[in-house]
Amino acid sequence: MSASKTPPAANGVNRRSFLRTSAVLTTGLAALAASLKPLMEMQDFPTAEQFMQKYYKEMTPDDMAKVLKRIENEVEQQYGLRPHVRDYKPMDGVEFVYCLNLTRCIGCRKCVHACAAENNLSRNPEIQYIRVLKMPHGSLDMEKAEHHYDPPQVPEKDFFYMPVQCQQCKNPPCVKVCPVHATWQETDGITVIDYDWCIGCRYCEAACPYFARRFNWAKPQIPKERLNPEMSYLGNRPRRQGVMEKCHFCIQRTRQGKYPACLEVCPAGARKFGNILDPESEVSCILRTKRVFIQLKEEVGTSPRFFYYFDV
Amino acid sequence: MSTDSKTKATLLLLTVVFTFMAAGFLASPSARPTLQFNPLVDTNVLDTATVRRSYADLVRADEDLSDFDCYACHEKDKPPPLRFDENHKLIIPKEHVNIVMEHGRHDRNNNCYNCHNEQNLERFQSRDGRELKFADSTALCGSCHGPTYRDWEAGVHGRTSGYWNRSLGEYDRKKCVHCHDPHSPKFPGRKPAPGPHPLRGAEPEVAHVETKH
Numbered sequence: 001m002s003a004s005k006t007p008p009a010a011n012g013v014n015r016r017s018f019l020r021t022s023a024v025l026t027t028g029l030a031a032l033a034a035s036l037k038p039l040m041e042m043q044d045f046p047t048a049e050q051f052m053q054k055y056y057k058e059m060t061p062d063d064m065a066k067v068l069k070r071i072e073n074e075v076e077q078q079y080g081l082r083p084h085v086r087d088y089k090p091m092d093g094v095e096f097v098y099c100l101n102l103t104r105c106i107g108c109r110k111c112v113h114a115c116a117a118e119n120n121l122s123r124n125p126e127i128q129y130i131r132v133l134k135m136p137h138g139s140l141d142m143e144k145a146e147h148h149y150d151p152p153q154v155p156e157k158d159f160f161y162m163p164v165q166c167q168q169c170k171n172p173p174c175v176k177v178c179p180v181h182a183t184w185q186e187t188d189g190i191t192v193i194d195y196d197w198c199i200g201c202r203y204c205e206a207a208c209p210y211f212a213r214r215f216n217w218a219k220p221q222i223p224k225e226r227l228n229p230e231m232s233y234l235g236n237r238p239r240r241q242g243v244m245e246k247c248h249f250c251i252q253r254t255r256q257g258k259y260p261a262c263l264e265v266c267p268a269g270a271r272k273f274g275n276i277l278d279p280e281s282e283v284s285c286i287l288r289t290k291r292v293f294i295q296l297k298e299e300v301g302t303s304p305r306f307f308y309y310f311d312v
Numbered sequence: 313m314s315t316d317s318k319t320k321a322t323l324l325l326l327t328v329v330f331t332f333m334a335a336g337f338l339a340s341p342s343a344r345p346t347l348q349f350n351p352l353v354d355t356n357v358l359d360t361a362t363v364r365r366s367y368a369d370l371v372r373a374d375e376d377l378s379d380f381d382c383y384a385c386h387e388k389d390k391p392p393p394l395r396f397d398e399n400h401k402l403i404i405p406k407e408h409v410n411i412v413m414e415h416g417r418h419d420r421n422n423n424c425y426n427c428h429n430e431q432n433l434e435r436f437q438s439r440d441g442r443e444l445k446f447a448d449s450t451a452l453c454g455s456c457h458g459p460t461y462r463d464w465e466a467g468v469h470g471r472t473s474g475y476w477n478r479s480l481g482e483y484d485r486k487k488c489v490h491c492h493d494p495h496s497p498k499f500p501g502r503k504p505a506p507g508p509h510p511l512r513g514a515e516p517e518v519a520h521v522e523t524k525h
């Protein structure tokens with residue numbers, strides 16, 4: 001029996017076309033399901049509350065109180081630990097400056113891990129705000145820098161160590177490129193990120209000449225017992241997958257008058273932090289009296305608030 | 313083979329390939345490669361303690377101060393004599409073997425009584441003739457190291473912890489002897505904390521539990 005003799009059904013569907021259509025449909029649906037698989041795996045869909053949240057600068061104190069409560073609830077649900085989340089505002093008459101003594105730094109990397117502990121950085125995948133570069137004496141050539149060094153003892157002969165983190169620029173390129181204004185410079189000089197407003201386009205990461213910004217490629221994982229419960233909205237509260245983060249001079253500490261965590265842990269006293277508007281502060285004294293040799297990559301015009309200096 | 317049947321064959325092949333791929337993705341967790349995870353960084357590296365402890369720290373912690381009780385062994389009013397070898401290098405007596413004399417270059421500072429008071433061993437003597445207690449060692453250091461002392465007073469040299477904003481809280485300025493051994497003042501080296509590694513901490517099965525939710 002040839003195909004031409006098959007009587008066409010009244011509605012134009014015969015056995016062959018039915019089978020063909022259903023085969024195509026089944027395959028198509030299976031492919032669709034497979035392509036949606038990552039979505040099904042996605043955790044932390046934004047809640048309605050989070051989705052409808054206002055822009056940071058437009059929030060009233062009441063709005064902020066609700067948001068902080070929501071974050072506390074979320075963290076408690078996830079980590080089984082009630083955190084203390086606040087939104088610390090910049091102080092009047094304060095502009096932060098960081099000074100780092102390259103003569104004193106021994107490259108022990110304690111600052112790197114103190115930062116991770118204080119700021120609830122993801123341990124897996126590992127995110128770190130500070131990179132300690134090892135460079136040969138007599139050069140400041142980033143091409144010769146190495147950050148995977150692991151000798152039995154530091155400092156090594158003929159090398160110096162240069163920790164690099166967010167330089168809190170006065171003219172920050174990362175802020176300029178943000179298409180949604182999720183990152184901005186506060187009056188005390190700290191460039192902050194609203195993790196609830198960031199869309200994760202990573203333009204800021206590309207714009208930063210210091211590789212100071214980090215992207216959460218996966219959901220950050222922090223062991224429960226290592227969570228720091230003292231949190232701030234613009235600072236160290238746990239981040240979501242798909243947002244940027246970076247050093248914020250330990251906003252939750254420094255805006256309460258404390259030194260940042262990397263400074264507290266430095267065994268060599270190479271790190272100095274303070275208010276540049278106060279002529280009596282340590283950083284003012286350093287910039288007045290010491291051989292402050294660079295702002296890193298001075299020539300790109302970012303004007304960092306992070307200064308490197310030498311003793312002698 | 314006509315173009316039509318070629319197209320059909322290609323479509324059929326693609327259908328089969330995609331179906332298998334879809335099945336593979338759906339059965340994913342077991343099909344994923346296992347990753348190498350490094351252990352979490354030891355919390356010891358978060359320690360903010362200073363390299364050494366000062367005399368005042370030992371007093372406060374009520375620890376063994378017998379090292380500072382000079383007249384338990386020495387006689388009063390009888391300065392212990394110093395002995396030097398043929399290269400004018402100080403010979404350290406066996407009671408003080410834990411002392412390494414490396415203060416100052418070219419062994420020029422190899423005389424105990426440059427800092428210790430020979431008339432009263434439980435006191436220091438500074439270069440300007442002051443008699444100082446063990447707890448006041450900073451002034452003793454400052455009597456030679458003027459510029460460093462000036463920097464330290466301004467908070468530029470050494471460690472300061474606590475509050476940068478002095479109206480909000482206390483600050484703690486560490487003393488010279490918190491970091492420098494007076495007999496061998498070079499700042500000691502140490503093993504660096506672990507370097508960057510992309511995967512650290514969670515066990516692979518923990519990672520799976522997290523992704524299944």
